[in-house]
Amino acid sequence: MPRTPLSPAPAVDATAVLVGFARALRAAHVAAGPDRVQSFLAALALLGSERRFDVYWAGRLTLCGSQDDLERYDRVFAAYFTQKRPLGDRTHRAPEPKPALHVVTAEAAMTAGGEEDDGPASPAATLASSAEVLRHRDMADLSEAERAQLRRLMAAFALRGEPRRTPRLLPARRGGVDPRRTVRELLHRGGEPARLRFRAPVTKPRPVVLLLDVSGSMDPYASALLRFAHAAARASVTTRTRTEVFTIGTRLTRVTREMAHRDPDAALAAVASAVPDRSGGTQLGEMLRAFLDRWGQRGMARGAVVVVLSDGWERGDPELLAAQMRRLHRLAHRVVWANPRKARPGYAPLAAGMAAALPSVDAFVEGHSLAALERLAAVVRGASDA
C-alpha cells in the first residue's frame, strides 16, 4: 500500500490528515479500525478544535485500547504531527522481524516442506509403533524426521486445567432445590404443587499459565516445547481452559496472542519475532518477579495451575528465585515444574535455581519426551500427583 506523503499543512483537508494519522497508527500495530476512527472524528468535532492538545487526547481516548498502545500512540503522534522525518521511517521499522525470525521460519519452512513433499510413505502400522517408541524418546536426541513426526503428534495436545466449582448454579438432576425453576413450574400449573427442580454448581477448568524457558541451556527442547505450548493454547478453546503462555529468557514476553494462530508454523514465527531473547541467559528469579508484578498478582496466577517449563539453571540470585517462587506458590492453586533434564540418569536437582525453587513446587515432573508431557498434562488436570 503506498503511503500518503505526509504534509499535514493547514491547507490540506483536516479529515484526510486525521485518517492518515489513523493509518500510521495501524502501521504501528495499534488497532485503530474504522469505527474507532469515526469516534475520533466525532470526538474532535465535539471539542470543536484542532489544537494539537485536543487532537492528542481525542485520539488517545478513542484510538487506543490498551496500555501497550499508548506508547506506540505517543511515538506515532510525535512522528506524524511534528514531521521531523518521514513517517514511514519509524512506524515501518518497528514491526520489522528480528533476526531470530529468519532462523525459525527457515526451520519451519523446512519441516513444512518435509511434511508435504516426501510425506510419510510408511504404512499406518509402522507409524503407530514408531510413534509409541517416539513417545518415550528424549526430544533432544531426535533426528529431523522424528522431530517432524513429533510435531504432528503434539498437535493433538490439550492442557486442561484441574476442575473447580464455580459460584454459578445450573439446572441439574440432583443438588439443591432451584426455587426459580420450581416456582416457575408452580406458576405454570396455576399454583398446584409440582415437581421440585434442582440445581448444582458448575465446574470449570482452572486457568493454566505456562512459563516457558527459552534460554540457551534449553535450546534442545525450546522448539518442541513451544509446539507443545501452541497445541495447549489452541486446545484451550475446546477444553474451555484459559491458557496463558509466557516465554522467559533475558526478558519476559507474553506470547498468548501470538499462540492463537491456528497454524503452528505461523504461530511460532510470530512468537519468534515477539521474543528477541531466545538462547540468551536466564534470570529466573527476575523473570518470575516481572511476571508476578505485571500479571500474576493482579489475578492471572490466582487460583491457576502454573507450569514452569525450565531446567532450573539460574544465573541470578537463587535467593531471589526462592522468594519469588514462594510468592507464586501463595497465589497459584498449584505450581508444577517440568524439567527436561530430570530424566537424565544421575540427575539431582543441584542447580542452584532448581534447589531454591523446589520447596515451593507442588509437582516436579519430567519434560523431555512426549510421554513426559502427557504425564504433565495429567498432573495439570489434577488426575495424577507426581
Added chain:
Amino acid sequence: MTAGPDELRTRLETTGYLVDDGLAIACYLALELHRPIFCEGDAGTGKTALASALAQVLEAPLIRLQCYEGIDASQALYDWDFPRQLLHLRAAEAAGVTDAERLESELYSRRFLIARPLLQALQTQPSVLLVDEVDRADDEFEAFLLELLSEYSVTVPELGTLRAASPPVVVLTSNRTREVHDALKRRCLYHWFDHPGFDRELAIVRRRQPQVTERLAAQVTAVVQTLRTKELLKPPGVAETIDWAEALDALGATELDAELALATLGSVLKYREDAERARSLDLSALLAARGA
C-alpha cells in the same frame, strides 16, 4: 450538558476529585457522545472514585455492578420475583379470579420484575453506572454487556424491549488480570490511570483531608512517592496516601517523623515483605532529604 472539559473539570474538583487534562476530556466526551469510559490502571489510582465523583457532579445516583466470575444476566440485569408471583396467584385464586389470560399478564408485569443494577441504570435518569472490575467476569458476560452498551436497551421476553430514555453515564474499570475483548473496548473511551505526580497527589490529599496540616500532607505524599520507586510488591495508591494522612491526623500528628511513620506503616503497605523493605530504608534521612 456541560460547556466543555474545563468546566467539567472545575465541577469535578468541587467534589474533591482532581482530574488531569486527559481525564477531563474523557469525561466530557463520555457525557456528550454517550460513550462508556474504560478505565485501566493500577489499584488505588482512582478508577472507581471517578464514577462516584461523576455521580456527584451530575447529582445522579451511582449504580454499581461488581463483576465476578460466573456473573450472569439474572444477577446483573433482571429477575422475576417468584415468591411474590406465587402469592399473587394464590390471592387471585382465593378471590375467585378465573380470567386466566389477565392473571398471566399480571404475573409477568413490571410489578414483579426485580431490576438488577444494569436495568436499574437504564430506568433511572440520570444515573451513573459503574461496572467494576469487568475483567473478572467471563467472556459471555462481556458479549452481553456489549449488546447492552451499544443499544442502551434490554429485551425482557414477557415485557418487550425496555429502552433508556437517556443513556446512563457508564464507567467500566479493569485491573488487567485478563485481556478484555476488543469489541467491548472499541465501544468505549480508553483511559489509562497512572499514579499522580507529587503536586497533584498533594492537592488530592489536601482536598480529601482538609484537616491535616499542610506540612504533614506534604511529608506523607513525599514518602509515598518515594516508596513507589522502591520496587514493592504492591506500590501504594492514592487511596493509601489519603488513608495514611487520615491515620496520622487521628493520632494527633502535625508532622511526620521516622518513628511515627514506622508505627503507621500498615496504612500504606499491605505486604509484610514491603513493610520490611520500608523499614530497611532510612526514613528519617528520606524525610530530611525531601526537606519537607
